[in-house]
Amino acid sequence: MDKNYSVLMVGCGAISFVWFTAFAKRTDCHIAGVVDINRGMAEERAAQYGLKCPVFDDFDTALAEVKPDIVVDLTFPFCHHDITVKSLKAGAHVFGEKPMCLDRAEAQDMVKTAEETGLVYNVHQNRRSMKGTRALRKAITEGRLGKIWMTCCEIYVNSDLSSIRNTLPYPMLQDQAVHSFDSCRFILGADAETVYAHSYNPPGSKYNGDGSGACIFEMSDGSTLVFNAVMDTDYLNTPWHSQFRVIGEKGAAVWDGKEDTLPLAQLRQPDGSIKEEYLQPGDDWNGMLFHECGVEEMMSDLKAGRVYHGCGKDNYKSIAMTFSAIDSIKAGGKVKVW
Numbered sequence: 001m002d003k004n005y006s007v008l009m010v011g012c013g014a015i016s017f018v019w020f021t022a023f024a025k026r027t028d029c030h031i032a033g034v035v036d037i038n039r040g041m042a043e044e045r046a047a048q049y050g051l052k053c054p055v056f057d058d059f060d061t062a063l064a065e066v067k068p069d070i071v072v073d074l075t076f077p078f079c080h081h082d083i084t085v086k087s088l089k090a091g092a093h094v095f096g097e098k099p100m101c102l103d104r105a106e107a108q109d110m111v112k113t114a115e116e117t118g119l120v121y122n123v124h125q126n127r128r129s130m131k132g133t134r135a136l137r138k139a140i141t142e143g144r145l146g147k148i149w150m151t152c153c154e155i156y157v158n159s160d161l162s163s164i165r166n167t168l169p170y171p172m173l174q175d176q177a178v179h180s181f182d183s184c185r186f187i188l189g190a191d192a193e194t195v196y197a198h199s200y201n202p203p204g205s206k207y208n209g210d211g212s213g214a215c216i217f218e219m220s221d222g223s224t225l226v227f228n229a230v231m232d233t234d235y236l237n238t239p240w241h242s243q244f245r246v247i248g249e250k251g252a253a254v255w256d257g258k259e260d261t262l263p264l265a266q267l268r269q270p271d272g273s274i275k276e277e278y279l280q281p282g283d284d285w286n287g288m289l290f291h292e293c294g295v296e297e298m299m300s301d302l303k304a305g306r307v308y309h310g311c312g313k314d315n316y317k318s319i320a321m322t323f324s325a326i327d328s329i330k331a332g333g334k335v336k337v338w
């Protein structure tokens, strides 16, 4: 009979709803404990999902008492290293929220600990679960756009000062950009090699740190990735998921980054004409959205002993784009992504 995995949910804030919803409906696992340093949040979430499991306000106690198979880390980014490493060392797999953490040495330690313990550490990047992302990835993998030259990925959103975002010196890069960096790596099947970055805080911004900036990456497939983000504008907004333009030698595609839309492509035909079509996702997309999709993929990979596409080792290559972009800002020039 299949194992029924016990799950410890850690952190019951804004993003926790989608994770509780995704886990509550599964039959291959059960929520065995709920933790939040604000006990009232944990109690509220447990009641909301009709859970009879114990509720804690201290992670160490919860880990020792519940002895979960899986820890789901939905806490502040600066807690992710501590929770991930302790969980792995205690024998639990970890499914965590982005960003992996705020410090390169901590991120490397999280990946190393997963390798040493032989347990799974996955980072969920929900943009990978959108049909538009999967459709772009499929078209590029199949070579339908030819060799890719340029990707432009842009975010223009109004401010969201929730969570700890407004305590960070580079909120756009440290909290938000990893979604777009990870989407671009996933879509292109390529990693960043160098970056030149510039950040700033526009007049009137509600952020304390730099809520805006731009990065130019040289990618391992020889293409250039241009990323531009303004997190504090009220005008002509894009989704928080970014909008994309990808140009290759045989065509180009644009996607507005919305949940319910598909990328529009113009593709050169053998007779020289240009055909316009909407790109479609392939069989690798399970038809679910965001966290429900991610949890389904993580659970099926865990049960099958497969490596999840967004495992910590892979996600390090996305968060390294953030760390190196900040290095570039501080250095005032182009640096290697490592």
Ligand SMILES: NC(=O)c1ccc[n+]([C@@H]2O[C@H](COP(=O)([O-])OP(=O)(O)OC[C@H]3O[C@@H](n4cnc5c(N)ncnc54)[C@H](O)[C@@H]3O)[C@@H](O)[C@H]2O)c1
Residues within 6 Å of the ligand: 010, 011, 012, 013, 014, 015, 016, 035, 036, 037, 038, 041, 058, 059, 074, 075, 076, 077, 079, 097, 098, 099, 124, 125, 126, 162, 163, 164, 175
């Ligand atoms: N995938 C997405 O689109 C998305 C969206 C929002 C947030 N996030 C990420 O999810 C994580 C949580 O963000 P949020 O918006 O839910 O934040 P939040 O501030 O609303 O909630 C975080 C919760 O974690 C609790 N917490 C903090 N440290 C803890 C600890 N050591 N032990 C137990 N509980 C602890 C806090 O009390 C709080 O209730 C962050 O990493 C954030 O970047 C991802």
